[in-house]
Amino acid sequence: MDIFLTAEAWVSLLTLTLLEIVLGIDNILFVSIVSNRLPEEKRGIAQRIGLFLAMLFRVGLLAVLAWMINKLTDPIFYIFDMGFSFREIILAGGGLFLVAKSTSEIHARMEAHEGKEEQRKTGKFFSVLMQIVLLNIVFSFDSILTAIGLSSELIIMIAAIVISMLIMMIFAKAIGKFIASHPTIEILALAFLILIGFMLVLEGVHIEVPKGYIYFAVFFSLMVEIVNMRVRQNSQKKRDKKATE
Template structure:
């Protein structure tokens, strides 16, 4: 088995799988962070860690059930002369859920009345975990079927999933803090999830879109928002240096 990991072709496949799993892992973390915001503070970290563990377990379980996963690509139902497989139905249903949930969160972000209501209404941890499991299943199915298209070597898939899981666990807290601390980043993350939900639905209807364009657009948006955050921090430092005793407008700028 060790010989497999020293072959150049296998290493390239592993790197591709690892990058894929990390990207999907970040998607999971963002969605989990948004859902966990509805929980009491003392339950958020536990729910987030449990959600990540469930995501990793689901992907590893699907890798070891390759024959069942691949059977989901066979036609299951026929609607208006179009064949839908089990995977198509999962992509459509999961994408619709992700799209609806992300749009709802965006609407609540821009609605002051609902924003105040959201701060007082707390969701039950069981409901939050159920939603996390549903989206984890969709992301896991998508990533495993894509991985199967790249290689038939199960050890490579498991290694890539475990390596990305380590990154997810190490970065989950930081990603969650940044997304929740900066409203612009949260809005950007929700817009990314809206696009991702739409893309999953499109894949379910056999409309294959290049995800690279979406990831590039979101990376560009992330760079712009990061520059905006750094600029605001720099302006605050200048205000504090020029006006040591804050006046009314300086306090408001903070």
């Protein structure tokens, strides 16, 4: 533990923790959306258990990857002179799963009527929990590879991941409530996850997409939707005021 006596270690820990939180935003969005399929009293439990299991997986995977990172990126087969390693396979497969899952969630919300909506709120606890864990596994590789790239000390990498996951556990419930009460934000979040899925697929076939463009698009769309929400609230207040006059 002497490593934490240096300023460099603390700067590394702070930087890595902040990056892990930023990389985990899409993770929190998906956890919130999936857990909203459960009754309200079970959502928080599913979120905490799912994120805790994911944290254990990330720490274990980090310990393994820390010494086999070179093997993970070595091509295992080639297509048209393009090498594919386990990393590319995992990224592409996870991206396709994310696109398919988010698309099906959007379709379910577009087709749902009142009866179906009630049925959706009674989703199976174990199924939702497994979806949270599986998607955390997919999102883990991006954050873990970032950790390995930024720090050479395993204890700092583990500490950053644990701290960032604990922060996610704290804020996941609040984000889930906000998304559940604003359906348009939920659709926007699902569209964001589809975009992330496509990005993962492209990375899996060696096409690098600057994440800054995606974050800007998401931030701009979110700002527009917040303005729309404000306009709708003001319009509703005016209608209510006229109705009472």
